[in-house]
Amino acid sequence: MKTLVMGNEIVKMFGHGDERQTVLKNVSVQIEKGEYVAVMGPSGSGKSTLLFALGGMEAIDGGTVYFNGQNLSQLSEDELSKLRQTGMGFVFQQPTLLKNLDILDNILLPALRGSHKNVAALTKKAEMLMRKMGIEELKGRSITEVSGGQLQRAGICRALLMTPEIIFCDEPTGALNSKSANETMKLFSQINEEGVALLIVTHDAKVAANAQRVLFMRDGSIVDELRLSKTGHSIEENIKRVAQRLEYLEI
Numbered sequence: 001m002k003t004l005v006m007g008n009e010i011v012k013m014f015g016h017g018d019e020r021q022t023v024l025k026n027v028s029v030q031i032e033k034g035e036y037v038a039v040m041g042p043s044g045s046g047k048s049t050l051l052f053a054l055g056g057m058e059a060i061d062g063g064t065v066y067f068n069g070q071n072l073s074q075l076s077e078d079e080l081s082k083l084r085q086t087g088m089g090f091v092f093q094q095p096t097l098l099k100n101l102d103i104l105d106n107i108l109l110p111a112l113r114g115s116h117k118n119v120a121a122l123t124k125k126a127e128m129l130m131r132k133m134g135i136e137e138l139k140g141r142s143i144t145e146v147s148g149g150q151l152q153r154a155g156i157c158r159a160l161l162m163t164p165e166i167i168f169c170d171e172p173t174g175a176l177n178s179k180s181a182n183e184t185m186k187l188f189s190q191i192n193e194e195g196v197a198l199l200i201v202t203h204d205a206k207v208a209a210n211a212q213r214v215l216f217m218r219d220g221s222i223v224d225e226l227r228l229s230k231t232g233h234s235i236e237e238n239i240k241r242v243a244q245r246l247e248y249l250e251i
């Protein structure tokens with residue numbers, strides 16, 4: 001397997017003076033191409049900060065992050081934003097979509113930003129993704145006229161539009177009811193089977209059980225790791241294994 005993302009000894013601090021806090025304490029993490037990794041840990045342990053650091057959205061105070069062998073801190077702002085736009089997708093708990101645009105235009109917007117793009121080809125691809133995610137008939141609707149689960153699917157279409165190598169997801173099911181959360185997890189598994197790597201921050205053992213590997217964080221460090229094999233283990237068994245590890249780690 002080839003390494004896609006490599007974080008070495010990442011240090012991240014927030015605040016000034018007496019308030020200065022080290023949120024990531026020499027964290028090293030490697031994600032292979034096509035790998036599905038979940039990150040769990042107590043609130044405030046640094047999960048989102050790690051995801052932002054690996055995705056080049058948050059500057060780091062120490063260590064290095066490589067994406068496909070490129071050191072993110074050696075890229076210019078323009079190079080970094082191009083890399084984020086083409087190589088990475090982002091899905092958050094609440095997709096930040098604009099009320100005055102319909103669903104299709106919201107999906108297209110980030111891809112159209114910046115340089116000149118082939119609008120017709122991107123629209124065709126967006127429509128194909130919407131069909132795949134089961135929301136094609138909603139393309140002309142305002143974001144206020146769809147459910148939370150449908151909105152999250154639109155967010156996933158947006159993240160997939162530029163054919164990223166990885167999608168960074170921060171609590172993607174956190175705002176969804178259990179039915180929508182299950183459907184979203186199935187979509188992520190399907191996306192991963194098509195070769196896209198995933199890094200998912202979650203509090204939910206059911207979500208983490210879909211990954212190949214779960215990283216456990218506490219107080220700014222990765223304190224444990226669990227490898228989950230799909231062969232020989234049902235999803236229920238993997239949920240149990242994640243839950244047992246959380247209990248053991250007192251998370």
Ligand SMILES: Nc1ncnc2c1ncn2[C@@H]1O[C@H](COP(=O)(O)OP(=O)(O)OP(=O)(O)O)[C@@H](O)[C@H]1O
Binds near residue numbers: 023042043045047
């Ligand atoms: N922009 C910021 N400015 C100052 N402190 C921050 C900032 N972002 C995060 N922090 C602090 O860094 C620590 C880690 O935050 P982070 O969001 O990474 O934790 P988390 O594990 O993702 O938590 P949660 O599960 O609650 O989302 C917390 O103490 C948080 O208050």
